[in-house]
Amino acid sequence: MLRYFLKRLMFLIPVLLGVSVVIFSIVHLAPGDPAEVMLGPSATQEEITNLREQLGLTKPLYVQYGIFLTNALKGDLGRSIKSNAPVVDEIMERFPATLTLAVLGMIFAIAIGLPLGILAALKQNTWVDALCSFFALVGFSIPNFWVGLMLMLLLSIYIPILPSSGFDSWKNFIMPTIVLGIQTMAVIARMTRSSMLEVIRQDYVRTARAKGISDRLVLTRHILGNVLIPVVTIAGIYFGHQLGGVVITETIFSIPGLGRLIVDAIRAQDYPVVQGGVLFFALCVGIVNLLVDLLYAVLDPRIKAQYRAAK
Amino acid sequence: MNGPLLEVADLNVIYKTYEGTVAAVNGVEFSLEAGRTLGLVGESGAGKTTTALSIMGLVPSPPGIITSGSVNFAGKNLLSLSEKEMKKIRGNHISMIFQDPMTSLNPVVTVGVQISEALVAHQNLSEAEAEKKAMEMLEKVQIPGQRYREYPHEFSGGMRQRVVIAMALACNPGLIIADEPTTALDVTIQAQVLELMRSLKEEFSTAMIMITHDLGVVGEVCDHVAVMYAGRIVETGSLEQIFGNARHPYTLGLFRCIPDIEEETSKIRPIEGLMPDPLDLPSGCPFHPRCPQCMDLCRTVVPGVLDDGGHRVMCHLYGKGGAVHG
Secondary structure, three states, X not given: OHHHHHHHHXXXXXXXXXXXXXXXXXXXXXXXXXXXXXXXXXXXXXXXXXHHHHHOOOOOHHHXXXXXXXXXXXXXXXXXXXXXXEHHHHHHHHHXXXXXXHHHHHHHHHHHHHHHHHHHHHOOOOHHHHHHHHHHHHHHHOOHXXXXXXXXHHHHHHOOOOOOOOOOOOHHXXXXXXXXXXXXXXXXXXXXXXXXXXXXXXXXXXXXXXXXXXXHHHHHHHHHHHHHHHHHHHHHHHHHHHHHHHHHHHHHOOOOOHHHHHHHHHHOOOHHHHHHHHHHHHHHHHHHHHHHHHHHHHHOHHHHHHHHHOO | OOOOOEEEEEEEEEEEEOOEEEEEEEEEEEEEOOOOEEEEEOOOOOOHHXXXXXXXXXXXXXXXXXXXXXXXXXXXXXXXXXXXXXXXXXXXXXXXXXXXXXXOOOOOOOHHHHHHHHHHHHHOOOHHHHHHHHHHHHHHOOOOHXXXXXXXXXXXXXXXXXXXXXXHHOOOOOEEEEEOOOOOOOHHHHHHHHHXXXXXXXXXXXXXXXXXXXXXXXXXXXXXXXXXXXOEEEEEEEHHHHHHHOOOHHHHHHHHOOOOOOOOHHXXXXXXXXXXXXXXXXXXXXXXXXXXXXOHHHHHOOOOOEEEOOEEEOXXXXXXXXXXXX
C-alpha cells in the first residue's frame, strides 16, 4: 500500500511539469509587458529596457523557463513584481483562507448533498423525491456568483445578520461556504440518489433483507458502503472544481485568499505570482486526486486487492 | 409437530406495471412437513421466485401486491404479520438462498460479518460470540474459519455459494428456501454444492423448498415435487408419484426435454411454443395453447384439481375421474 502510494506520488511529477510548461507559455506569450506596467505611463524607454534586463525578460523563453523550473524545484517561485516579496511567502500567507474555504465548502456539500440524495432515493417517486431533485437541479443550474450576490443582498442588506466581506469571524465563512459548495452539493445529491437506486435493487441488498436484520443496518452497512464509491469519485473531481470556484467566491466576498491573489496578479501582470499560484493549485488538485484514490481502497476491498497486486 | 410446518393456500400475487397487471402467482397451494424437501419446478417466469418471496414477505412493493391467500408457518399466518414481526422470522426461522452467488454477497462487507449479522440480530449473541459461531458455520461448509475476514471477491463461485449456505443455516432455521442455488455454478461444482446442502439439511433437520428448473436436481434431493406453470401449480405429489407416474401434459413435456444418454439426441422433444405472456394469460387452462392433448373444454374452463392419494393434477384429462395417460 505504501509503495503504491509512493508510486502514485511519482506520477504527480509529469503532471506538474506539464502544468508548468502550459502556464509558463501562457503567461509569457500574453500581450503586455510587465516592465511597462510596473513603471507606469511616465517611464522612459531606457528605464523600461533596464528593468526588462533586470527581470531577465530579454533572455530567450526556454532559458527563462529553465531558470523558473530550477528555482521552483528548490522551492523558489521567484519574487512578486508588485510587492517584491517571495511568491512562496505570498502563497503560504493566503493559502490557509483558501483551504479553509474549500474544505468547508466540501463539508457543506457532503453534509447536505448526501442526506438529500439518500432521502430522495428512499422516497422515490414521491413529492419528497421531487422536492430534493428540484433543489439539486436549482443548486446545479444557478451560477454561484449570482447565489453569492443574492445571499449578500438577503443576509447582509435586507436582514443584516451576516457580514458581506472580510475574514475575521466564523460568520464570514457562512455565505462563502454555501456559494462555493452549492454546485458540489447538487452534484453529490444527484449522484447519491442514482447510486442508491441502483444499489437498492442489487441482489445482495435482498440477501441482507432476507436475513431479517434491521433496516438501519441494511442501509448503513449494505447500501451506503456501495453507494459511497461513485459519490467519492464525483466529490474528488468537484473538489478540484471548487478550488477554481474559490477565485470567484473570494472576489465576491473580499476574502484575501489564493484565488484573489492570482486574480489581482493577473490584473497587475505580476507574472511570477500567476505562475507560482497556478502551479500551486495544480499541486493541490493532484494531491486531492491522490487522496481520493487512496480513499477508494478503504471503501472497496476489490480495489485494495488490485493495489496489493500492483506493487 | 402436528400438521405441516408450512401451508400455503390460495396465494395470489400480482405486479402492477406500466404495461398492465401481471398475474404472477394464481391460487398456489402446497404444504411441507418439517424436515422434508419440496421441489418447486417450472420454466423461468412460472412464478416460483415470487412464491418464495411471498413466503419471506419480500415481494418487491411496489409493484408487487399479494392480493389474497395465506402462508401458515408453524401455526402463524405470515401474511398477517407486521414488518417488525416478519423481521424476527426472516433469517431466523426461514432463510433464503438466492440464485447467483456472484451477486448475492455484498462486495464491500467481509463474508464473516455477512454470516454473523443474522446471529447478532436473532440470537442475542455478542459480536465475539457471533464471530465464533460464524467461523464454525464456515467450517461446516468446508471453508477454513480463518477466512472470516476475507471479502467475497477472494472466493470462487462455488465457495461463495457455500458462504451463502452458511449464512442461511447460521440461525438453524426450520425452513430454507433455495432459489435455483446451483444454476449459476459449473456442473462439477453443482454436484458438490447439492451434496453439501443435502448433508447439512439432514444434520440440521431443516425443511427445504428447492426452486429449480432442473428435474435432475429434483430427483436427487426432493421428497415432494410441485410443478408450476404460469403462476399455478399444475401437478404435485411425492417424488415417486411425479417421477413414476406424471400425468399433466406439461410435466410429461418437461420429462421429455431431458436428454437420455442411451438414446439418440434427436429424440428430445421440446415443448412447442413459449410461456404465455403473463400480462395476458390464456382463458381456460393456461397450458392449452401448447398442450398436445388440448380439448375444447380446455380453452374456456379452468380445470379443477383431482386429488389421487396426494397426487394432485390440474387438468381436464383427469377432471371427471378418468385416468387417461398422456
